[in-house]
Amino acid sequence: MQEKYRSLFAKLHTDTSSKYWGPITRHKAPHKPFLLLSVIDLFAQNAFQTNLIELTPELTETFALYWAKIMLPKHRGNIALPFFHLKSESFWHLAFTPDGYQILLRKGRLRSVAELNEAVIGARLDEELYTLLQDAKARTVLRTVLVENYFASEIRPTICLR
Numbered sequence: 001m002q003e004k005y006r007s008l009f010a011k012l013h014t015d016t017s018s019k020y021w022g023p024i025t026r027h028k029a030p031h032k033p034f035l036l037l038s039v040i041d042l043f044a045q046n047a048f049q050t051n052l053i054e055l056t057p058e059l060t061e062t063f064a065l066y067w068a069k070i071m072l073p074k075h076r077g078n079i080a081l082p083f084f085h086l087k088s089e090s091f092w093h094l095a096f097t098p099d100g101y102q103i104l105l106r107k108g109r110l111r112s113v114a115e116l117n118e119a120v121i122g123a124r125l126d127e128e129l130y131t132l133l134q135d136a137k138a139r140t141v142l143r144t145v146l147v148e149n150y151f152a153s154e155i156r157p158t159i160c161l162r
Contacts, residue, residue, distance in 0.1 A: 014029045036086075052123075063082075
């Protein structure tokens with residue numbers, strides 16, 4: 001089970017524009033890795049009592065701290081983007097509000113925290129992944145996969161200090 005998620009975390013669908021994303025993020029957009037690292041951090045703090053990842057102030061703040069530590073000011077972090085776009089990964093499932101799916105159909109995608117809060121109550125993980133993230137050793141393995149696959153070696157210690 002852990003191997004499946006190691007593989008999925010290593011192959012996230014990210015923007016790979018080398019003109020926009022530099023060597024520090026291995027020429028890949030860091031949004032999804034930062035969000036997943038933030039989720040892992042909150043699992044370590046026992047912040048999730050059920051399999052529903054909500055867009056809480058704690059999650060938003062953790063994401064912003066990762067962003068501020070690593071990214072240049074010219075890049076703006078927006079947690080709504082990875083929260084929404086992680087739906088393209090097989091393990092992240094958006095949970096819509098009663099009108100949320102209609103809102104998504106009307107807008108096409110959700111780009112702001114306000115739009116996201118209007119349309120979704122959160123995201124659910126695969127049950128296997130939810131169970132795995134409750135284990136400290138599994139969290140360490142998945143964190144390592146994210147750090148090694150999406151960030152240059154010289155900044156990995158900075159990320160690990162989080």
